[in-house]
Amino acid sequence: MQSLPVLAPPRRFGQTSRRDAWWVQPAITFLILGSFVGYATWAAFQDAHYTYGPYLSPFYSPELWGSSPHAWFGAKPGWIPGWLPFSPALLILPFPGLFRFTCYYYRGAYYKGFWADPPSCAVGEPRKSYWGERRFPLILQNVHRYFLYFALLFLLILASDVWKALWFTDAAGARHFGIGVGTLVLAANTVLLSGYTFGCHSLRHLVGGRIDQVSKHPVQHACYRTCSKFNRGHMRWAWASLFMVAFADLYVRMCSMGVWTDWRIL
Numbered sequence: 001m002q003s004l005p006v007l008a009p010p011r012r013f014g015q016t017s018r019r020d021a022w023w024v025q026p027a028i029t030f031l032i033l034g035s036f037v038g039y040a041t042w043a044a045f046q047d048a049h050y051t052y053g054p055y056l057s058p059f060y061s062p063e064l065w066g067s068s069p070h071a072w073f074g075a076k077p078g079w080i081p082g083w084l085p086f087s088p089a090l091l092i093l094p095f096p097g098l099f100r101f102t103c104y105y106y107r108g109a110y111y112k113g114f115w116a117d118p119p120s121c122a123v124g125e126p127r128k129s130y131w132g133e134r135r136f137p138l139i140l141q142n143v144h145r146y147f148l149y150f151a152l153l154f155l156l157i158l159a160s161d162v163w164k165a166l167w168f169t170d171a172a173g174a175r176h177f178g179i180g181v182g183t184l185v186l187a188a189n190t191v192l193l194s195g196y197t198f199g200c201h202s203l204r205h206l207v208g209g210r211i212d213q214v215s216k217h218p219v220q221h222a223c224y225r226t227c228s229k230f231n232r233g234h235m236r237w238a239w240a241s242l243f244m245v246a247f248a249d250l251y252v253r254m255c256s257m258g259v260w261t262d263w264r265i266l
Helices: 024-046 088-092 094-101 104-115 138-164 181-198 201-209 218-232 234-256
Strands: 167-169 175-177
Touching: 024 088, 024 104, 024 234, 088 094, 094 138, 104 234, 138 181, 138 201, 181 218, 181 234, 201 218, 218 234
Parallel strands: none
Antiparallel strands: 167 175
């Protein structure tokens, strides 16, 4: 029996046979990601209220140069021109930012929410040609695998920040162990970012996905299975860590401004 090709007529932008509210998810994605980018950009340019006691905002960690006691190399170096906007966050945020921006999950999310590519499944696009990720500029998304190494390094730095957030200085200048709400906020942020990073598709490939028979390599097989467990919930880890890193900065900022009080638990 001869089969005949079925040619579906091209859909106009937004045209679909779906009867559900398909536009809700891309609209929410646009709202949340747009708000996060706006807040993170604003916070990065503030160069103020990013530290409170032993707490350091994750947007500013590590603070390479700056005015707080957390700065690794002291104050702003003289070789940075005075007319150039300076903030410790601007020196480090591009690395975790580009790791998240080029994430495989986030690509699918913001392609729909911002570029309508496509707006949703079985919904007409505002373009007729297929762009793909094999040409400039979208081929640059492949740098995700390299920003993974920076993301892993940042997890170690954030874990160190949690350790520092356990030590408070009293009025006499003595340091003592303690746990504040801010300590728990920074710890939760590190845990969620770790879950998001450990479920990264590139990390999963790196530890075992590139091996034909990973089961013959016990250590790599164990790492591969662990990454796979995190990877199954990659979307949840991605959104939870996004909210938490913004809240961690907001918490430190509000405490520094005297708006919120950091309750000492221990």
